[in-house]
Amino acid sequence: MxxxxxxxxxxxxxxxxxxxxxxxxxxxxxxxxxxxxxxxxxxxxxxxxxxxxxxxxxxxxxxxxxxxxxxxxxxxxxxxxxxxxxxxxxxxxxxxxxxxxxxxxxxxxxxxxxxxxxxxxxxxxxxxxxxxxxxxxxxxxxxxxTNDEQIGRTLGKYTVQSMAGKKVAVIDDRTAYGQGIAAEYVKGVQQAGGTVVAKEFTNDKATDFAAILTRIRAQKPDVVFFGGMAGVAGPMLRQMKQLGVNAKFVGGDGICSDELSKLAQGAMADGQVVCAEAGGVEAxxxxxxxxxxxxxxxxxxxxxxxxxxxxxxxxxxxxxxxxxxxxxxxxxxxxxxxxxxxxxxxxxxxxxxxxxxxDGTLTLYTFKGGHRQLLAVTR
Missing domain, CATH: 3.40.50.2300 (Response regulator)
Incomplete structure (x- = not known):
């Protein structure tokens, strides 16, 4: 040129x-x-x-x-x-x-x-x-x-219908993303017949979740949902293990990366985490x-x-x-x-x-051996 x-x-x-x-x-x-x-x-x-x-x-x-x-x-x-x-x-x-x-x-x-x-x-x-x-x-x-309405509601329904998550605790990081997806997740859980036993919030730069998780532990939830990013979710998973919060962990695309496993530093059990990614390529x-x-x-x-x-x-x-x-x-x-x-x-x-x-797609994942594994691509 x-x-x-x-x-x-x-x-x-x-x-x-x-x-x-x-x-x-x-x-x-x-x-x-x-x-x-x-x-x-x-x-x-x-x-x-x-x-x-x-x-x-x-x-x-x-x-x-x-x-x-x-x-x-x-x-x-x-x-x-x-x-x-x-x-x-x-x-x-x-x-x-x-x-x-x-x-x-x-x-x-x-x-x-x-x-x-x-x-x-x-x-x-x-x-x-x-x-x-x-x-x-x-x-x-x-x-x-796809937007948070579809992601959150699909995850909520999946929690109740496929993860036996009857009692759910919800945490968000107060960002537009975190609050939005958490609100839609609650709707999905309730529509599927589940119960939200706790609602808590943190911020997108927090590292200490002891008070939040102690309150949640008392409710004995089957699942903890986090609306936020992997940088916060990783330390949260570590502290859940330390405090004996024995629950599955669910989140949106903000946590849906192998980076989560690194940030959790060994605290994430195989199959414990389920996340959804906006989009997804079909066969x-x-x-x-x-x-x-x-x-x-x-x-x-x-x-x-x-x-x-x-x-x-x-x-x-x-x-x-x-x-x-x-x-x-x-x-x-x-x-x-x-x-x-x-x-x-x-x-x-x-x-x-x-x-x-x-007509956007949505992809569900879990983690095994520290790496994402595909569960399903849906619309």
């Missing part, structure tokens, strides 16, 4: 033209996630997926509106903090990005979405699951995973996902976590909309994005009027 630009400038004899041509050729797509802090392994995984998509597009060569373009990934750390997320969002707006993949968490995606909406910039989250994110009425906000898409996993391992030297293929698909979906519109201008390709149907690694991506994924 640079050689072509230089040649054009030489022919025109104007250095200024080179700057204009190059600016027109570079399309900025942004990614935001928590790449520092307790959930950095998730945030970096998402960023890696987005970067793989950018690299694949540039290697292939893409033409939009009859013009060859080069994509550039602008990646920022929002640290999982709502205030930092809004600062990052404004930075992206000022940089005139064409689209945003992110944010990683619900608590950061929700405040950032107002800034993107006001600027008219499309935002696709590969992992934010709070129903509030797409309930705000922002036409720029999309997600390619027909297994070959494509396996190919992505191998490419990820080769590119980064370690296995993917959960949502990197969704971040990859988010970039590809966005660029497909640009190609259909013949433009990288947000206002021009946004209508195409809203009605897109793109077959990605994770399945067919199409959005409902709110921006939620249509």
């Amino acid at each position: 640079k050689k072509l630009v230089v040649a054009a400038v030489a022919a025109a004899g104007a250095a200024g033209a080179a700057q204009v041509a190059q600016a027109q050729d570079v399309v900025k797509i942004a990614h935001a996630g928590a790449t520092s802090g307790a959930s950095a392994f998730y945030g970096k995984d998402n960023e890696n997926g987005a970067r793989m998509a950018i690299e694949a597009l540039n290697a292939k060569g893409v033409t939009i509106g009859g013009k060859k373009v080069t994509f550039q990934l602008l990646a920022e750390d929002d640290a999982g903090d709502p205030k930092q997320a809004t600062a990052v969002a404004q930075k992206f707006v000022d940089a005139k990005v064409s689209g945003v993949v992110g944010h990683q968490m619900s608590g950061t995606s929700i405040p950032a979405s107002k800034i993107y909406h006001d600027a008219g910039i499309p935002q696709i989250s590969p992992s934010a699951t709070s129903a509030k994110y797409t309930a705000q009425g922002f036409r720029t906000a999309f997600r390619i995973v 027909s898409g297994k070959a494509g996902l396996d190919k992505f996993k191998a490419a990820y391992q080769k590119r980064y030297g370690h296995e993917m976590q959960i949502y990197s293929p969704y971040a990859f698909d988010a970039v590809m979906t966005m660029v497909t909309a640009m190609q259909k519109a013949g433009s990288t201008a947000p206002a021009k390709y946004l209508p195409e994005l809203a009605k897109i149907s793109y077959k990605g690694i994770t399945g067919t991506i199409a959005f409902d009027p709110k921006g939620d994924i249509k």
Whole structure:
């Protein structure tokens, strides 16, 4: 691309033209996630997926509106903090990005979405699951995973119907994600005939759960549900073992990674933990996902976590909309994005009027030998 630009400038004899041509050729797509802090392994995984998509597009060569373009990934750390997320969002707006993949968490995606909406910039989250994110009425906000309503209620019903969890204790971390999924889990438990014997809360940076777990132990629950992330769930599992809380442990996608086993430091028994991941590739898409996993391992030297293929698909979906519109201008390709149907690694991506994924999947896992094992993919 640079050689072509230089040649054009030489022919025109104007250095200024080179700057204009190059600016027109570079399309900025942004990614935001928590790449520092307790959930950095998730945030970096998402960023890696987005970067793989950018690299694949540039290697292939893409033409939009009859013009060859080069994509550039602008990646920022929002640290999982709502205030930092809004600062990052404004930075992206000022940089005139064409689209945003992110944010990683619900608590950061929700405040950032107002800034993107006001600027008219499309935002696709590969992992934010709070129903509030797409309930705000922002036409720029999309997600390619199922939301907490489905995850929480499915886990609640599964707890009662398949885990004999008649008595359940619920803990959340007070984040938008944690509270949202816990509330839906309670509904699922109650709909299936189970009883919630305790409701407690902590925060997303806590390490001491002795008081909470002592109160819960007195209720003798069959299952403890935690709405939050693995960085808190790991130490919680250790303290459950220390305090003799002999219960199964259930959570959403925030704990659904092999990282949980490392953080629990041997306190997690085989089959004790059940978690659900928003999304999931059915049998027909297994070959494509396996190919992505191998490419990820080769590119980064370690296995993917959960949502990197969704971040990859988010970039590809966005660029497909640009190609259909013949433009990288947000206002021009946004209508195409809203009605897109793109077959990605994770399945067919199409959005409902709110921006939620249509007919999304959900995957249930347990852990054995410190590693996730698939239980089922459901809708």
